[in-house]
Amino acid sequence: MAISMIGAANSQIGPSAFADLTTPLAPRFVCDGPTDLQPSYDRGTLTVQPGSCWVSGARITLTGTNTVTVPPVASGSAWGVLVLRVDWNAGTAKLVYLVTNKLNNTSPADTSKVNRLPGVMYDALICQVQRTAGSSSATGFKDYRVWGGDGGPLRTTSEGVDTGAGGGWFDLRPGSMIATEDGAFTKLKRSDGKWSAIGTDSNPWRLWTPTLRYYAGSAVNGTTGGTVAGMGNGYSVSARYRVVDGMLDGYVYVRAGATGATWGTGQMTMDLPMQCASWQEDTWSMGHLYTTGYGGDGSYDWHAEMLVKKGWTRGMLWTSPKIDDNRLRPYVCQSSSSGSGGAGTGVPFINGGFPVGAWTFHVNYPVTEN
Known part of the structure; x- marks a missing residue:
């Protein structure tokens, strides 16, 4: 039987090891508050407000407003995602827009997908945008940031908890609770990975x-x-x-x-x-x-x-x-x-x-x- 350990005597903790060490201690991606990294969309451009966040052990701060171009769609419509990509090997963090809905949970990193590899590459999902051919307007927009959590459930937007908590966009462990900012809806991630609405003081009539x-x-x-x-x-x-x-x-x-x-x-x-x-x-x-x-x-x-x-x-x-x-x-x-x-x-x-x-x-x- 093989047993490995970090964080004790005679073990060294580098950035990648620290990311692994913090995985069971906190959400992989959480913003300081509801306005940190807040996204908005207008005519082909995503704007991300300044603020700070935690991404798998890395402390990241965006200063000033940041913009990212959302490419037009040739035909039909397509959803894309805006992520904050943290690359431990390169030692960089940057905003990246991807036209994909696929996740990558195994090494090596795949830059065409949303990676969830703490200590290697982690793509913190900020929002989703849907564009339709011939239009610069967004036909769909979903903010998936989470914040809070001290002494209560994590908070997110109403569209986040209604759709993301029903699927796989929230990278949270079983037992996690997430609620809308106004407390209108609270969900719990069960041991089978599915989300259920639960009755709490934050889940009123x-x-x-x-x-x-x-x-x-x-x-x-x-x-x-x-x-x-x-x-x-x-x-x-x-x-x-x-x-x-x-x-x-x-x-x-x-x-x-x-x-x-x-x-x-x-x-x-x-x-x-x-x-x-x-x-x-x-x-x-x-x-x-x-x-x-x-x-x-x-x-x-x-x-x-x-x-x-x-x-x-x-x-x-x-x-x-x-x-x-x-x-x-x-x-x-x-x-x-x-x-x-x-x-x-x-x-x-x-x-x-x-x-x-x-x-x-x-x-x-x-x-x-x-």
Whole structure:
């Protein structure tokens, strides 16, 4: 059995050995604060603000603003990355733009890829930029710097934690926590290398807009189509959610105004805050519908459920069809089968009126986080 050791008696620590020694002690790349090395893009040029950072044991400071050219794209679109390349053999640190999304984790270094070789060559990822042929504007921009971490999770931008923490851009060990600067989202890297949103004081309930849509004579599409329903005069909406261990947990209340709601014809959906995981075929969320004020023979309480299928970003609304029938049918404010619909043609059935009122749901379904 072979055992090697550095940092004890009779061992010498050079720059490369020091990079290896610090690997389990700190993130490979971390900025001093949210404005250090802050990138921005404008018409083919990336600008990086001055500041300091740590890259695998090397302390690096950029003075003044630094600019890097982003080359135009010949056809289609392409993503590129801006990195701070630290080369231990050359003893240099410089900003480099690469049109690639490939990583290199094994020696020797590959200058065409993003290298992650502490003590040899390390490319600290600052941001991603997407350019499209014929345009100098950025069609995509993602800031992947991290900072902070003393006594809490590392911080990053909202686009960083929503996309990078779901993939491999963040070079962080299992057990690492990373959150948006405003604390809206916190993720933990599990032992299998995947990231999960977790419930902490930095992962509070977040708002979303539960827009209702009706589909007339068309079948419900869980991602596109439909017509936005008018909510009328004096309507009320409240919707909040959070994601913990891959499960979205949310509460929603949508009440039409006393007059003027236009919920149209055909089946109806409600917009959701995140897409349902592709591995879950169907889910059902329990709810309630209270109909009142839009004609008919009275106000009623109805059992309701929301169907959310894999890949959907909208939930399909279902209710009991009649007051004495507990079977579920797709909710319809008024039927489109006869063209114009009208009072007394909806599901649930309101004699001489429309089933318009207040929806309440506890929404719960799995989401894809990586």
